[in-house]
Amino acid sequence: MTTPVDVLIIGAGASGAAVAWSLADTRMRIVCLEQGDWVKSSDYPSNGRDWEARGIGDFSFSPNRRASDVDYPVNEDGSPIKIANFNGVGGGTILYAGHFPRFHPSDFRVHSLDGVGDDWPINYQTLEPYYAENDRMMGISGLAGDPAYPPMSPVMPPLPLGKAGATLAKGMNTLGWHWWPSDSGVATADYDGRGKCINLGNCLSGCAQGAKASTDITYWPHAIRAGVELRTRCRVREITTNAQGMASGVIYYDANGIEHFQAAEVVILACNGVGTPRILLNSTSTRFPNGLANSSGLVGKNLMFHPYAGIFGYFDAALDGYRGPLNVIRSQQFYETDSSRGFLRGYTFEFSRGRGPVGTALADMGSSRLPWGAGHHAAYRKLFNHITGMVAICEDLPEEHNTVTLDPTLKDSNGIPAPKIDYTLSENSRRMLDHAVARASEALRAAGAYDVAAESPLSVGGWHLMGTARMGTDPARSVVNEWGRCHDVKNLFIVDGSIFVTSAGVNPTSTIQALALYVADSIKQRLANLFD
Amino acid sequence: MDKFELIAGENPWSAQQRRSLRCLLGRMIPASVEYGVPGADDEAIFADVLTTARPHANQVDHALQRLDALADGSFADLDATRQLVVAETFRTEAPALASLLAAITVQCYYRDDRVMRSLDMEARPPFPKGFNVEPGDWSLLDAVRARPKFYRDAP
Numbered sequence: 001m002t003t004p005v006d007v008l009i010i011g012a013g014a015s016g017a018a019v020a021w022s023l024a025d026t027r028m029r030i031v032c033l034e035q036g037d038w039v040k041s042s043d044y045p046s047n048g049r050d051w052e053a054r055g056i057g058d059f060s061f062s063p064n065r066r067a068s069d070v071d072y073p074v075n076e077d078g079s080p081i082k083i084a085n086f087n088g089v090g091g092g093t094i095l096y097a098g099h100f101p102r103f104h105p106s107d108f109r110v111h112s113l114d115g116v117g118d119d120w121p122i123n124y125q126t127l128e129p130y131y132a133e134n135d136r137m138m139g140i141s142g143l144a145g146d147p148a149y150p151p152m153s154p155v156m157p158p159l160p161l162g163k164a165g166a167t168l169a170k171g172m173n174t175l176g177w178h179w180w181p182s183d184s185g186v187a188t189a190d191y192d193g194r195g196k197c198i199n200l201g202n203c204l205s206g207c208a209q210g211a212k213a214s215t216d217i218t219y220w221p222h223a224i225r226a227g228v229e230l231r232t233r234c235r236v237r238e239i240t241t242n243a244q245g246m247a248s249g250v251i252y253y254d255a256n257g258i259e260h261f262q263a264a265e266v267v268i269l270a271c272n273g274v275g276t277p278r279i280l281l282n283s284t285s286t287r288f289p290n291g292l293a294n295s296s297g298l299v300g301k302n303l304m305f306h307p308y309a310g311i312f313g314y315f316d317a318a319l320d321g322y323r324g325p326l327n328v329i330r331s332q333q334f335y336e337t338d339s340s341r342g343f344l345r346g347y348t349f350e351f352s353r354g355r356g357p358v359g360t361a362l363a364d365m366g367s368s369r370l371p372w373g374a375g376h377h378a379a380y381r382k383l384f385n386h387i388t389g390m391v392a393i394c395e396d397l398p399e400e401h402n403t404v405t406l407d408p409t410l411k412d413s414n415g416i417p418a419p420k421i422d423y424t425l426s427e428n429s430r431r432m433l434d435h436a437v438a439r440a441s442e443a444l445r446a447a448g449a450y451d452v453a454a455e456s457p458l459s460v461g462g463w464h465l466m467g468t469a470r471m472g473t474d475p476a477r478s479v480v481n482e483w484g485r486c487h488d489v490k491n492l493f494i495v496d497g498s499i500f501v502t503s504a505g506v507n508p509t510s511t512i513q514a515l516a517l518y519v520a521d522s523i524k525q526r527l528a529n530l531f532d
Numbered sequence: 533m534d535k536f537e538l539i540a541g542e543n544p545w546s547a548q549q550r551r552s553l554r555c556l557l558g559r560m561i562p563a564s565v566e567y568g569v570p571g572a573d574d575e576a577i578f579a580d581v582l583t584t585a586r587p588h589a590n591q592v593d594h595a596l597q598r599l600d601a602l603a604d605g606s607f608a609d610l611d612a613t614r615q616l617v618v619a620e621t622f623r624t625e626a627p628a629l630a631s632l633l634a635a636i637t638v639q640c641y642y643r644d645d646r647v648m649r650s651l652d653m654e655a656r657p658p659f660p661k662g663f664n665v666e667p668g669d670w671s672l673l674d675a676v677r678a679r680p681k682f683y684r685d686a687p
Contacts, residue, residue, distance in 0.1 A: 109687070
């Protein structure tokens with residue numbers, strides 16, 4: 001048995017890093033267990049000529065495709081949308097694009113405003129100071145003044161428009177539709193030890209320049225300097241409890257498969273919307289036969305993704321191709337509910353720039369646009385650097401039949417039961433996706449595209465994992481309370497996307513981290529009576 | 533030992549399978565004098581394909597068995613006209629296997645120095661030099677700036 005600690009955090013990704021950094025000023029003994037490794041910037045694909053191949057290989061965002069020894073397998077046969085994650089210091093922020101939008105005020109009141117889902121027990125104003133603090137810690141670029149949002153102040157100027165952004169912006173202007181520079185975790189100036197973006201164009205495989213705000217280079221250096229201990233290659237099997245029903249620590253395996261027990265006064269889960277319910281469901285005991293913190297029966301239920309559509313236009317003019325960060329501009333023209341559209345809630349368009357030489361070929365090699373044989377080269381040159389477009393990121397509503405459970409047979413390399421995903425795309429989501437594809441096609445045509453292609457939903461698009469340990473004031477209808485503490489276990493907290501009540505129609509990282517900082521502050525304010 | 537074995541070294545496929553694969557690659561992306569590029573059956577590119585395909589050895593083996601079955605023998609031994617017909621049949625009847633071979637091939641082809649140069653790319657990785665992206669005309673945003681707020685207030 002190792003020396004007991006005051007706070008044990010499981011997971012070193014977006015939320016684990018933020019909560020560790022915030023709690024460090026309490027001078028408590030804090031340890032974070034991370035099942036993956038540190039990733040060296042020199043190991044990122046952009047360092048090599050095979051950068052595109054590695055992006056769909058050992059740096060794929062699919063854990064099943066990477067299948068490295070730090071990954072756990074996921075049975076996703078029951079879902080049309082496949083799971084994406086990364087296991088290592090930084091977690092999903094290693095491979096995310098860096099999109100950093102906040103929720104809107106209406107996103108916390110979906111039931112009151114639109115009669116669907118549930119309201120959050122907190123609101124935009126609750127999180128606003130934490131959004132701002134997180135923007136400063138992560139180093140966010142963007143532009144103030146967006147009429148789609150309450151006022152905010154990004155800490156760096158926006159990313160360049162480039163040829164693609166300008167082309168798309170002109171199309172949106174032609175239609176009179178909203179667009180705005182992306183809020184982005186990609187630095188446009190040297191910031192807190194990070195170099196500014198040099199347009200490597202490969203953000204989704206890790207940033208070799210260090211311009212993208214992954215938490216291994218934002219929060220973690222500060223947290224470690226403040227005394228937090230981060231142990232890598234430590235995979236947690238279960239959270240243990242004592243006779244009083246409080247969490248007593250965790251059992252984990254080290255890199256050699258040796259089992260350890262780490263005692264702790266407080267345990268914080270930060271393992272994303274799949275990893276967190278997996279650990280809770282694996283933490284069974286006589287007192288908690290259905291998994292820890294699961295008296296509501298809602299652990300693992302209400303899984304939300306953001307159903308994505310990808311829509312791309314083909315242009316005669318040369319665009320940016322593989323150059324530049326993925327983030328450029330976004331549109332929230334169709335974000336707030338308008339029931340005349342045939343669905344409730346809405347979506348964001350996130351525009352991208354283009355594709356690399358391999359990506360260009362991969363996307364169209366199976367279509368008539370890029371034939372095999374003598375016509376290949378001429379056709380390819382018509383495509384390469386001539387494609388740009390967007391994704392629509394649609395709000396997913398909570399439904400209890402969308403679940404993370406434990407697979408009865410599939411296990412990871414330590415023999416820990418693996419998660420099983422069952423998910424059905426709702427009719428509301430389907431209508432929203434159809435609307436998004438139609439509007440995106442209009443926008444691309446208005447921008448000058450001579451042809452448009454779409455994939456809806458994007459099968460690989462399970463990037464955002466939310467809702468499986470939801471927040472609420474009613475213990476019968478939620479897993480954690482309004483400040484992240486489990487109703488059933490008063491020294492167990494959750495700070496990742498699991499606690500989302502609804503998903504909004506934007507990328508969740510900004511809100512996940514703002515919530516983590518808010519929960520940390522709530523803990524700090526209640527230290528004298530934290531377990532009451 | 534034929535020249536294909538010299539190129540391939542140790543690999544999981546038979547000499548006949550490698551000959552068939554190399555021929556298929558040449559049908560998929562042929563050399564072009566007009567564009568000054570080699571075909572995907574170029575010696576160096578083919579060697580890269582064989583290396584890159586190794587993690588998918590079983591699927592590639594299955595694909596090449598299917599290809600040769602469609603050829604009633606060795607795909608490589610067919611005349612050019614017949615190869616084109618069989619290649620098209622292969623794509624139609626075994627799309628997943630054809631896509632796998634195509635995916636491996638383009639990964640290798642479009643990182644070849646000669647091909648990259650023909651596309652006006654520098655033959656180098658993105659890092660550390662990076663690329664230039666023009667800042668763009670931010671006056672495009674003026675119309676949007678003029679819009680009133682349209683998010684919903686919520687208590």
